[in-house]
Amino acid sequence: MKELILIKNGEIALKGLNRTTFEDVLLKNIRRKLADLGKFRCYKAQSTMYIEPQEDGIDLDEAVDRVRKVFGIAALTRACIVEKDFEDIKAKTVEYLKETLSEASTFKVEAKRSDKTFPMNTPQICTELGGYLLEQFPGLTVDVHNPQVTVMVEIRDFAAYIHAGQIEGAGGMPVSTSGRAMLLVSGGIDSPVAGYMMAKRGMEVLAVHFVSPPYTSERAKLKVITLCEKMSAYCGRMQLFIVPFTKMQEAIRDNCPEELFTVIMRRMMMKIAEKLAQRSDCAALITGESLAQVASQTVQAIACTDVACQMPVLRPLIGMDKEEIIRIARKIDTFETSILPYEDCCTVFTPKHPRTRPKLAMVEEAEAAFDFAPMLEEAVEGAERLRIDPQ
Ligand code: ATP
Ligand code: MG
Numbered sequence: 001m002k003e004l005i006l007i008k009n010g011e012i013a014l015k016g017l018n019r020t021t022f023e024d025v026l027l028k029n030i031r032r033k034l035a036d037l038g039k040f041r042c043y044k045a046q047s048t049m050y051i052e053p054q055e056d057g058i059d060l061d062e063a064v065d066r067v068r069k070v071f072g073i074a075a076l077t078r079a080c081i082v083e084k085d086f087e088d089i090k091a092k093t094v095e096y097l098k099e100t101l102s103e104a105s106t107f108k109v110e111a112k113r114s115d116k117t118f119p120m121n122t123p124q125i126c127t128e129l130g131g132y133l134l135e136q137f138p139g140l141t142v143d144v145h146n147p148q149v150t151v152m153v154e155i156r157d158f159a160a161y162i163h164a165g166q167i168e169g170a171g172g173m174p175v176s177t178s179g180r181a182m183l184l185v186s187g188g189i190d191s192p193v194a195g196y197m198m199a200k201r202g203m204e205v206l207a208v209h210f211v212s213p214p215y216t217s218e219r220a221k222l223k224v225i226t227l228c229e230k231m232s233a234y235c236g237r238m239q240l241f242i243v244p245f246t247k248m249q250e251a252i253r254d255n256c257p258e259e260l261f262t263v264i265m266r267r268m269m270m271k272i273a274e275k276l277a278q279r280s281d282c283a284a285l286i287t288g289e290s291l292a293q294v295a296s297q298t299v300q301a302i303a304c305t306d307v308a309c310q311m312p313v314l315r316p317l318i319g320m321d322k323e324e325i326i327r328i329a330r331k332i333d334t335f336e337t338s339i340l341p342y343e344d345c346c347t348v349f350t351p352k353h354p355r356t357r358p359k360l361a362m363v364e365e366a367e368a369a370f371d372f373a374p375m376l377e378e379a380v381e382g383a384e385r386l387r388i389d390p391q
Contacts, residue, residue: 001096002081003060005067006154006161007049010074010171023049026072026174029236033066033390045157046114052081064167069233071200072177073169079154079161084118086125089153090132093162097151100164101133106143109133113155125153173202175236180204181284181314182277184269185240186344187223190288190317192231192334193325197316198286199235206280207231207238208273208383210245212345220342228388230334238388241276245269245345248375252349255370259355262296263363265346267308268372274309275380285309290317290325300357307360 007030009023027042027049034040034051038058042051051067053060064078080096082088094101101107111125120128133151134140154161183195185207195205209224221242232238252264273285289297296305306313317325329335 001092002052004053004079004081004161005051005060005064006077006079006163007051007067007073008075008077008166008169009047009049010072010169010173022072022174022177025177026070029070029072029174029176030067032236033070034063037063037066048156066233067169068167069170070174071170071172071202071234072174074171075166075169077152077161077163077166079152079163082160082162084115084155084160086120086128089125089160089162090129093129093133093151093153094136096162097149097164100149101137101140101151104148105139105141106147107133107140107149107151108142108144108147109151109153111153111155115155115157118155125155129153170200170234172200175199175202175234176204178202179284180206180280180282181286182273182280182282183207183286184273184288185209185224185227186288186346187220187227187338187340187342188288188344189322189329189335189338190290190293190325191286192227192288192338193328193332194286194288194314194316195231196234196328196332196334198314199231203284203286205231205235205238205286206241206277206282207388208241208243208276210243210269210272210345212246212249212348213244215246215249215348216343216345220344223337223340223342225386225388226337227334229391230332230337232388232390234332237390239280240386240388242384242386243272243276243379244382245379248372248379249345249349251370251372251375256366258351259353260358260363260366261349261351262346262354263301263304263358264367266296266301266305267363267367268376270305270308270313271376272379274311275376276383277311282311284312284314286314286316288317289315290320290322293322295354295356298356300359304358304360304363 039054082092109126109130111122152163181203183205185191199205228240
């Protein structure tokens with residue numbers, strides 16, 4: 001039996017004239033995701049996309065698993081390809097859904113017929129196929145309202161397809177239809193979720209991570225690489241910039257008031273991230289900040305960090321509770337890595353009593369006590385660039 005994956009687009013379907021562009025990007029993203037699994041033919045017809053294996057022995061479970069993580073897809077279905085002939089449909093339904101139907105006690109049949117030349121109408125298909133399945137599986141009864149299994153028969157242009165229901169897709173917009181942005185990624189729980197959320201809105205996500213050896217360890221850096229690998233299952237291939245931040249942190253510690261250490265450090269991070277973002281044609285920065293979560297995330301502190309750069313700063317988690325963020329982190333499989341206890345540079349030199357309501361004038365005055373400009377340049381120049389592929 002030949003199988004394929006059928007895809008129902010999400011929000012793309014609402015796009016007017018640009019729809020084809022969005023669909024083409026989505027097809028490209030799907031092809032790239034499946035490239036190392038074998039040969040597939042991926043194409044669109046009407047509002048459906050078809051992913052057909054072109055070789056024997058392709059792992060379709062793995063293909064479904066990968067496609068489920070591609071943004072821009074509302075739902076997908078693994079289906080069996082059959083001839084547009086009712087005898088073939090009957091025989092293949094029994095064969096293809098044997099296991100599912102033997103285990104179920106209730107079912108119904110639904111049919112869609114976009115090829116109007118097919119000699120039976122949809123009620124006829126449902127009644128006759130339903131009757132045949134009842135004969136073949138004596139344990140089954142029909143329940144049209146709340147069936148355990150819904151057998152779908154779709155009669156389309158090139159063939160007919162049989163399946164037993166849809167799988168929810170990742171939703172959102174295809175990655176890289178909404179421009180590029182630079183994510184400030186730490187080893188924590190929040191920032192990988194923030195990157196996932198903006199990729200879901202169609203952004204291509206690049207990442208920057210600040211390290212402060214010897215205060216932060218190699219393991220902390222490897223943890224961030226692992227987090228990016230996990231994110232790239234959704235975001236696609238990523239670039240990760242590792243920025244040496246030790247000198248900067250020491251300079252802030254030695255030259256600025258302790259209570260302003262965190263906010264000044266965060267401002268320097270934004271400035272460096274912005275420079276790297278500009279070089280990579282990014283239109284925005286992304287952070288994992290959530291209002292009131294910690295001292296540096298009061299609205300006054302955020303106001304001070306926000307003006308440190310010109311680019312828009314996207315904060316998709318700003319109104320979310322930790323519990324909601326953790327739920328997503330578990331779903332995208334970053335949570336277990338994020339909670340590994342390696343230190344982040346944010347926890348180096350943290351003041352005992354950080355100022356929770358810093359005033360911009362005060363912060364700017366404190367920064368003026370030292371010439372940070374050469375150090376900003378040095379950090380940008382010293383950035384190491386890594387390429388991250390999905391694992
Ligand atoms: P996270 O869970 O993402 O670490 P957090 O709640 O611990 O967030 P902070 O440590 O205050 O919050 O960091 C706020 C944001 O600053 C992070 O979400 C991230 O975007 C950015 N950030 C923090 N540390 C780093 C770092 N070492 N490198 C890059 N960005 C960082
Ligand atoms: Mg953190």
